Amino acid sequence: MSTPGIGADQRGDGKGGGSSTTFRKIGDGAANIAIREPGRFFALCLDTGRAMFKWPFQWREFIQQAWFIVSVTVVPTMLVAIPFGGILSLQVGGLIRQLGAQSYTGATAVVAIVREASPLVTSLLVAGAAGSAICADLGSRKIREEIDAMEVLGINPLHRLVVPRMLACAFVALFLNGLVSVVGLMGGYFFNVMLQDGTPGAYLASFNAIAQLPDLLQAEFKAFVFGITAGLVAAYKGLNAKGGPKGVGDAVNQTVVITFMLLFLENFLISALYFQFVPSKGM
Amino acid sequence: MGVEIRVEGLTKSFGRQTIWQDVSLTLPAGEISVLLGPSGTGKSVFLKSLVGLLKPDRGHIWVGDRDLPYLPEAQLYETRKLFGVLFQDGALFGSMNIYDNVAFPLREHTKKSESEVKRIVMEKLELVGLLGAEKKLPGEISGGMKKRAGLARALVLNPEILLVDEPDSGLDPVRTSYLNQTIVDLNAEIGATFLIVTHDINTARTVPDNIGLLFRRELVMFGPREMLLSSEEPVVRQFLNARKIGPIGMSEEKDVSELEAEAKQGHDPGKLPPIPPQLMTSDGRIRPGQHAPGAWCAAHGVTPPPGSFVDDLGRNWVEEWPRYVASMAPAGGPPPGAHPGGAPGHFPGNPPPGQQGAGAGY
Numbered sequence: 001m002s003t004p005g006i007g008a009d010q011r012g013d014g015k016g017g018g019s020s021t022t023f024r025k026i027g028d029g030a031a032n033i034a035i036r037e038p039g040r041f042f043a044l045c046l047d048t049g050r051a052m053f054k055w056p057f058q059w060r061e062f063i064q065q066a067w068f069i070v071s072v073t074v075v076p077t078m079l080v081a082i083p084f085g086g087i088l089s090l091q092v093g094g095l096i097r098q099l100g101a102q103s104y105t106g107a108t109a110v111v112a113i114v115r116e117a118s119p120l121v122t123s124l125l126v127a128g129a130a131g132s133a134i135c136a137d138l139g140s141r142k143i144r145e146e147i148d149a150m151e152v153l154g155i156n157p158l159h160r161l162v163v164p165r166m167l168a169c170a171f172v173a174l175f176l177n178g179l180v181s182v183v184g185l186m187g188g189y190f191f192n193v194m195l196q197d198g199t200p201g202a203y204l205a206s207f208n209a210i211a212q213l214p215d216l217l218q219a220e221f222k223a224f225v226f227g228i229t230a231g232l233v234a235a236y237k238g239l240n241a242k243g244g245p246k247g248v249g250d251a252v253n254q255t256v257v258i259t260f261m262l263l264f265l266e267n268f269l270i271s272a273l274y275f276q277f278v279p280s281k282g283m
Numbered sequence: 284m285g286v287e288i289r290v291e292g293l294t295k296s297f298g299r300q301t302i303w304q305d306v307s308l309t310l311p312a313g314e315i316s317v318l319l320g321p322s323g324t325g326k327s328v329f330l331k332s333l334v335g336l337l338k339p340d341r342g343h344i345w346v347g348d349r350d351l352p353y354l355p356e357a358q359l360y361e362t363r364k365l366f367g368v369l370f371q372d373g374a375l376f377g378s379m380n381i382y383d384n385v386a387f388p389l390r391e392h393t394k395k396s397e398s399e400v401k402r403i404v405m406e407k408l409e410l411v412g413l414l415g416a417e418k419k420l421p422g423e424i425s426g427g428m429k430k431r432a433g434l435a436r437a438l439v440l441n442p443e444i445l446l447v448d449e450p451d452s453g454l455d456p457v458r459t460s461y462l463n464q465t466i467v468d469l470n471a472e473i474g475a476t477f478l479i480v481t482h483d484i485n486t487a488r489t490v491p492d493n494i495g496l497l498f499r500r501e502l503v504m505f506g507p508r509e510m511l512l513s514s515e516e517p518v519v520r521q522f523l524n525a526r527k528i529g530p531i532g533m534s535e536e537k538d539v540s541e542l543e544a545e546a547k548q549g550h551d552p553g554k555l556p557p558i559p560p561q562l563m564t565s566d567g568r569i570r571p572g573q574h575a576p577g578a579w580c581a582a583h584g585v586t587p588p589p590g591s592f593v594d595d596l597g598r599n600w601v602e603e604w605p606r607y608v609a610s611m612a613p614a615g616g617p618p619p620g621a622h623p624g625g626a627p628g629h630f631p632g633n634p635p636p637g638q639q640g641a642g643a644g645y
Contacts, residue, residue, distance in 0.1 A: 028298075141377070149374035149433075152334050153388045153440075154360045 044158075044236050048166065051159040058164045065168035069130045073176060077125045081180045084121060085187025088112050093196045105196075106203035109188040110211040118180035119222040119267055123230075126173050126223075127259035131230040134165050135255040138238025139248035147239060162235040169234075170227030177223035181216070210280075218274045225270065226263050233259045285313035285476040285572070286347050286365060286443040288333065293342035295328060301500050302328050306342070308495055308505040310444075314572035315470050315477040316505075317487045319522060320497035321531055326480040327371070329497070330446050333478070334366050335359050346444070364392065367442030367475070371449050373433030375421040381408070382417035385436045392440065407435040410472075411465065426453045430462065438469070444476045445469070451483040459483065463490050467562050471570040484525050488512065489562045492574050496522060498531065509579040512558045513587055524556060557590035560600045569611055577601035 092108050138161065141147050150157050192198035234255050241251040287309060294304040302325035310316050320326050331337045333344060335351050344351040349362055375384045385404045389395055395403070408414050411431040421429055430450065437445060450466065451459040463486055470477055481487060487494055488508075495505035498518050504511055511519050521529025532541065560576060576592045577600075579585075592600040600607075 144372065144377065145370045145374035146376055148331065148336050149368070149370055149376075151336060151360075152363055152366060152368045153391065153436075154363045155391055156356075156360065 040240075041232075041236050044239070045232055048158050048162050048232060048235070051156060052163050052167075054156075054159050058160060061160070061164040062168050062171075065134075065165050066172050068133070069168055069172045070175075072129045072133055073125045073172065074179070076129060077121065077176050077179055078183050080121050080124065081118075081183040082187040084117055084180075085109065085113060085184035085189075086191040088117065088184075089188040089191040089196065093192055093198070097196075102198065103202040104206050104209060105192055105198055106189075106206040107209040107211065109185060109192070109203075110207050111215070113184040113188065114181050114211055114219055115215050116267075116271070117184055118177050119219050119226065120264075121180045121184070122173055122177045122223045123226045123260075123263035123267060125176060126169060126226050126230045127263055128256055130169050130172070130227075131234040131255050131259045132252045134169070134231060134234035135238040135241075135252045136248060138162075138165075138235060139241035139251045140245075142239055142241045143244060143248060157239070158235075162231070162239075165235065166228055166231030169231035170224050173223040173227030173230075174220055177219055181219070214274075214278045218270065218278070222267060222270050225266055229262050229266060230259045233262065285474050287312040287345075288444065288476060288478075289343075289345040290333075291343040291345070293329075293332065293339050293344065295325065295332060295337065295339045303497060303500045303502065306497075306502045308502060310476050310478055311493065311572065312476050313470075313474050313570075314492040315466070315479065315490060315570075316493040316495065317479045317481060317491035318495045318497065319482060319487050321522070322482065324497040324500075326482075326497060327448055330368075330448050330478070330480050333446060334363060334368055364440060365443045367437030367440065367445045369430065369433045369437050369445070369447045369450065371452055372426070373421070373429035373431075375429055375432055375436070377421050380418050380420050381413065381424070381432050384421070384432060385417075385439055388436065388440050403439055404435075407438050408432075410438070410469075411435045427458045427462075430454070431465075434465070438473070441473065442475055444478070445473075447477065447479045449481055450479060451481055451486055456485075459486065463562060464565055466490065467570070468564050468566075470572065471564045471568050474571050484523060487523065489559050492561075492572055494523075498522070507574055507579045508561065509558060509574075509577070509585075509587065510583075513555065513580060513585050515555075520555065555588040557588050558592060560592050560594045567611065569608065575604050575608075577604075 088109055089105070092112065093105055096102060096105055096108060138147070141161075147157050147161075150160065189200070189203055192203055193200050237251040237255040237258070238248075241247045243250075289309045291307050293306040295302045296304075306329070318326055318329060328337060332339050333351070335344075335354070339352055342352075346362060346365065349358065351359070351362060354362060375381070376387065379387065382404060385407060386400050389400045389403060393400075404417070405414070408417055411434050413428060413431055413435060416424060416428060416432075421432070424432070434447075447466065450462050454462065466477065466479065467490060469475075477491075479486070479491065491508055493506060494508050494511040496503045496511065496519055503518050504514065504516060512523060514520060514523075517529050518531060520526075521531055561573070564570060577587065580587045594600060
């Protein structure tokens, strides 16, 4: 007497087997990526925003963190900015010479560096150096249960740790942006004058031919937004690290990748809006 | 002195995995309770739920008249000031030295002057035997010292409730004994409600007033120490005697065939070992929450295993106790059993108030 019903039942009960379980797992994963993670991230952003206006502000932590971020970003920023300016000069310089607009080399360099290059370099450094450092710091605190201990001691880690870090990140990003602009232009000047036989006077004279003050302001605005974003993503990933030291490593990795993507997206959006609202000079 | 914690129908799961369900127990005010369970039964999760670090799916945690999981954030942070928590590795702030770590809660929550802070910190450091190490960073001291420093930090705000996560993990037996003694002395000193999460049998048998056992996603039993130590319940018996024979297997639980094989081989769980006398405070003081030896057994007509309550010197503490209480009474404060926490009556299996609690049965 065969009992087919029993066999069918067993297949349904099998652990982890069956297509329905697989589908459910995939569905769970998709829901996690599409809804849950962004949802939690926004919740953290809102909580941080609320914690930002709580008194007293952690000045000490803010200054320490700002100094720390400066120390990990300034040198790499300069080292990236110099060749960036140089490459721009090399690429654009040749083209411009062919068009016979050599006297405008300076103008193109200013536009390219101030409008786009410096926010991009800033975003790379803020995400890669500052964000990863913040995430590693918070993540290791999380797995050592320091964050839990802090909460148990009645202290809100968002107010105590995340707000000063995020603001320090934004604050330093403002200066990094300025630094990239200056160093990049100096690099461009050097390459143009020394290697491409440009005239120093023409380079400097055409500086404000196309560029205008709002260009600098939008770049600084971008840098500020980048700093806030990098700080928040790093905090989110760091505070949710789990599974020991490897978990921290994963969190840092994800922080860098996610921050990069977000910053490039933000850069695009802000640029697009900027061109809508601010008319270009002389066009 | 001490706050009662009432847990009702607490359930917690991560995703589809249930950690434990319908856990109900009452931690009597001022008493030491131990929560036991095999590795991976969610003891630490339970501890974290008690301070609101994890939100349970269902159930209530009453701390005084406040239901912890449902408190708004501001009140939750306020309520947490009642708690001191000692995490597994001490959870010291790595960027601060021991002194600043211990001073941290004082500087954050009180307006005390720096000299006042110094006095309190030094007092607590002396209590845990860490004087002289206050300038060291957490990375420079041993695991045992970290734990003691964590304990000092948990104590500076004079908590009403002290939660301790595995005081014995990573410590040698001697240091564990010292730490256990410190815990008992502390309980006498500050009278807070203690909950210790551990799987150290020796700690569980000698330190607490109450024991709870988590197994298979449930609280198997919670009650006075004597109730569990004289229990015939297979899981409780196996765990408290650290035996291989019983329902607990290497991976969570044994299957039926293994149990049958054990039964066929004629393994019997054996006689219950004697109930050891409870660890006393080092100055001999009777803790406010301390139960009289043999009181639960007497109240419930349970005959403790032979040789119970006999200490190293051969004294039977059931007989010794009334004399001891009498000898201690004039010297130290109010007589034991007079405190409100001595008559807990909420958890199942508890004797009615008055029959249990230190010396009240005599």
